[in-house]
Amino acid sequence: MTMFRRVKYKSEAEFAKLKESAKVVAVTLAEVAKCIKPGVPLTYLDQIGEQCIRDHHAIPSFKGYEGYPAALCLSVNDVVVHGIPYPNQYLRDGDIISVDCGAVLNGYHGDFCYTFEVGEVSKEVHALCQRTKESLYKAIEVAKAGNTIGDIGYTVERYVSQFNYGVVRELCGHGIGKDMHERPDIPNYGAKGSGQRIEPGMCICIEPMINMGTHKIVMENDGWTIRTRDHKPSAHYEHQLIITEHGTEVISSYKLLGEVIGTEELY
Ligand code: MF3
Numbered sequence: 114m115t116m117f118r119r120v121k122y123k124s125e126a127e128f129a130k131l132k133e134s135a136k137v138v139a140v141t142l143a144e145v146a147k148c149i150k151p152g153v154p155l156t157y158l159d160q161i162g163e164q165c166i167r168d169h170h171a172i173p174s175f176k177g178y179e180g181y182p183a184a185l186c187l188s189v190n191d192v193v194v195h196g197i198p199y200p201n202q203y204l205r206d207g208d209i210i211s212v213d214c215g216a217v218l219n220g221y222h223g224d225f226c227y228t229f230e231v232g233e234v235s236k237e238v239h240a241l242c243q244r245t246k247e248s249l250y251k252a253i254e255v256a257k258a259g260n261t262i263g264d265i266g267y268t269v270e271r272y273v274s275q276f277n278y279g280v281v282r283e284l285c286g287h288g289i290g291k292d293m294h295e296r297p298d299i300p301n302y303g304a305k306g307s308g309q310r311i312e313p314g315m316c317i318c319i320e321p322m323i324n325m326g327t328h329k330i331v332m333e334n335d336g337w338t339i340r341t342r343d344h345k346p347s348a349h350y351e352h353q354l355i356i357t358e359h360g361t362e363v364i365s366s367y368k369l370l371g372e373v374i375g376t377e378e379l380y
């Protein structure tokens with residue numbers, strides 16, 4: 114029995130459009146990166162992001178999605194994901210902020226995310242960010258045709274468990290294309306060899322959400338903001354990949370934002 118039929122496989126022409134959309138997100142994250150420092154209001158970052166997306170003739174896909182009110186999800190410290198930029202919220206030295214950005218261009222979606230450090234962060238928090246990003250890179254290594262979706266989650270979970278971090282279970286990565294969220298779901302946990310087989314034609318977003326403490330989360334009354342239950346920090350990175358006949362290609366990129374913040378980024 115399979116419930117895996119509803120993946121929308123993409124053509125080469127569609128892959129080309131997805132790459133263009135991902136490029137808009139890459140440029141936008143770099144523009145936002147330029148503004149990340151202590152004292153900056155979250156609403157300003159959101160304005161910069163939205164303007165950049167629109168300057169590239171794209172549409173911020175998060176805005177209005179199931180009523181979400183902003184262009185970016187800005188998730189600070191114990192906010193895991195879906196942080197709404199509220200007025201009178203300012204970045205502080207030592208914060209981490211995940212900037213999640215989605216843009217739709219020519220009908221195809223780009224969606225990825227990076228967690229930035231604000232000023233000087235503690236060694237523990239820096240390690241959380243680095244290891245979360247490493248878990249994503251290890252997952253990308255196994256995200257190839259012939260392996261399964263379960264191999265991705267297994268890889269993330271196995272890597273971060275050595276640090277006693279919590280893997281968020283309620284939220285997943287996803288397929289992406291004409292819709293921001295397509296099949297399959299891509300959990301950050303799982304058993305080796307389980308789930309759907311990864312095949313050419315897929316475009317997927319892998320997005321580990323890793324907590325320094327408990328894996329447990331709570332949602333705020335706004336229906337969006339997800340926090341860690343113990344209020345310890347959480348990191349979130351997301352890359353967007355295509356699976357082709359010739360292998361896997363990461364179509365998202367941190368290179369531009371890396372130039373801004375002075376980091377050497379693999380993808
Ligand atoms: N970026 C999220 C994801 O990767 C989706 C955010 S939806 C929003 O799946 F409405 F909160 F913006």
Ligand code: CO
Pocket residue numbers: 224225286287318320351
């Ligand atoms: Co996503």
